[in-house]
Amino acid sequence: MIKLPPSVPEGVFVLIGQEPHLQHLSDYMKLTQPTDSQGRYLHFDQLRHRFPKHLDQAICWGIVKYERSRLYQQILPVGTPEAWCKFLLTPTAQRVVSTVDRYASTAALEYMSSKIGKAAHIKYLLNDLIEDEAISSSQLEGAATTTLVAKDMLKRERLPRTPDEKMIIGNYRMMRFAWDKRNAPLSAELIAEMHEVGVQGIDDDKYSPGSFRLNDDVVVQDGDSNVVHTPPPAEGIAKRLGRLADWINTCHDDATTSRYLHPLIKGISLHFALGYEHPFRDGNGRVARALFYWFMFKSDYAAFRYISISVLLKNAAVQYGTSYLYTETDELDLTYFIDYQCSVVQRAVDSFKASYEKSVKEAESFEQWLWESGLYKELNEKQKTVFQVAKSGTAKQFTAVNVKENLGCSYNTASAVLNGLVELNIFVKKKQGREWVFSMRDQAEIQKNWLKTSR
Template sequence: MAVYIHERHNWTEFQWEDEKILNLLSEVRHLQGKLIGKVELLGFELKDEANLETLIQDVVQSSEIEGESLNPEQVRSSIATRLGLDNSGLVNSDRHIDGVVEMMIDATQNADKTISAERLFSWHGALFPTGRSGLYKIDVAQWRTGDMQVLSGGIGREVVHFEAPKAEKITEEMNEFISWFNTDSAIDPVLKAAIVHLWFVTIHPFDDGNGRIARALTDMQLSKADGVNQRFYSMSAQIKQERKGYYTILEKTQKGDSDITNWIVWFLNCLKESIIASNTIIDKVVRKHHFWMQNNVHISNDRQRLILNKLMDNFEGNLTSSKWAKITKVSADTALRDITDLVNKGVLLRTASGGRSTNYVLNW
């Protein structure tokens, strides 16, 4: 008796109940259309900024799903450099972050939305530039050569959630997947994105990085559905928020048959929430634009511009003169002069606390 979906005969002949998904699919498609229409009104500069913010969120959150924390500032710098955007004053990024960014940009920004084994190998190589996943050496830029189980629990208490197809089947399985991905079909592009994600993570063709590559492929397919080469909503960020539900529905589907209705419903609901959440990014971009329109004339140096941009992004804790000095690598006196200049011009506000705890906030 089959235990996992991939052990069933013709397992990729997926089926679903139209009456359970059509209304939800229509709602998602409507929201996509409204979002694309909204960003078209922003103009080129703000569209680029919204795309940048979304890609940052996508890269950071996709890695966090796997328990890996990336420096958002390094991610921003890496993406801005590769998109040819202004990244003056930003930190340098390491090659591991550059690899994740290169994969995501190749998946979503390039006009060629087809895949091949070589393209997937290049993504995998970019994710693991040292040939290791943490402390462990892995097969890089090639299909896995060993068995693969998805486990949880400590040593001696492991729970097996899923066993992927045997290594000797990977080439055949991936050839079928790649051919299907590259072939135009009558399936709605959004539904195809749901199938792409499920199909790839079920094959689990690599030693590591399967989740991140699955989400990159999902974004590639969703960019086809949107009809644009920019991203304005982050499916990865929403999956991160719903991580427990994601793994639950994935396990149930992979232990079921080829009726994937419940998976599609979950995927569409997750996608719907990610599109709704995109308004936060767009509103932030517009707000930031208006701030610079009003205050650009008041900026005296690059240090001020750097800190103000940080305050509008993801600044940790409160802004103090000592933190300003540390970030900009200047003396305490210079930091205080920079701050006082912005306070006098009404760009920053001094909070009620005094003494060493004095801190400053943006005057939005």
């Protein structure tokens, strides 16, 4: 359990000017900043270990809180009675906002596609990456299906066999729903519809798809079954979500006004608010993360279709939950949650950027090898795309159904593309059930086979 902040003594700056604190005045004054010396925005639970032992912890915390309060900006209302969350823009958030603007906007994505010179290849690459969020978001909620099995199910469009697989399919549908509805205004009805799309058919008695909870028997527990969050009452949920929707639908894009909010900060706040309200019996975390994506899509950050935050949240689930708790236990200071989510977004965008850069480098090398070997002119454009995807390791197995979807062609054309690669000794195929599954040969084997046939 986290250590709750102490009550702040009145007049902390008067106190430190009096004995016995006066002799440590210079040490107290070193705390007059909202972050620590490394720019980290820390909760009392973390700071208490860093305050000098000879200082009074309550006074130390009071000084830090005073410095923060001078910079707070109210951001959004939650709960009943209505309470306003507040935040301040930390160095971490400022850095990540810049990163997102540079690499995750729709314009940046279009530039990436044009730079690689093979729009079909980058599209195929990104269509594969979009599955990661649906899978990881489900695993974060407890789905036991492995990533490999889940990807295989999505690629082959196989029907789910277990409740965990149904959860992954539901998240996949919900992510597509978020993209399709990106131009719609937020409403309580849209939130309910997103929940229904994501959980229907998994266990309807447990989830009550698309229906807000009617009772106050839902709580959030930690790994030791301790209650860490009791959501606001069920009564008034639709009204409160309508209030949240009004705030989201209000334009905060004018940078010349004091109420400007960067879309990333606003999207993260929406994520928190849905989790705080907990309007459904189950599936709240999945809907909260999907709404974050929905808002980023809406705000013209299309690259977030291919950036998975849940992959990283899954690997640090405790810190994810703790960021909620830090906010709730410190007077709804949303800075903790925003800062943590920003750090996750930074790593996710870095991973996306690295995948793209690796793809560009391998594409250039591959194009050179194709041309020099003479194999280049033997391939049509669609075969080049599939071959490059296979060579980059983005996908290891291909089916006609999968290629049809990613290349936007007919089933017969997709089959011809794959069988043509087999005839050229680039791919091999084997029967799995009723379906042919294709995979690339080892590169050395491809070169060896090509040397034999080209002599």
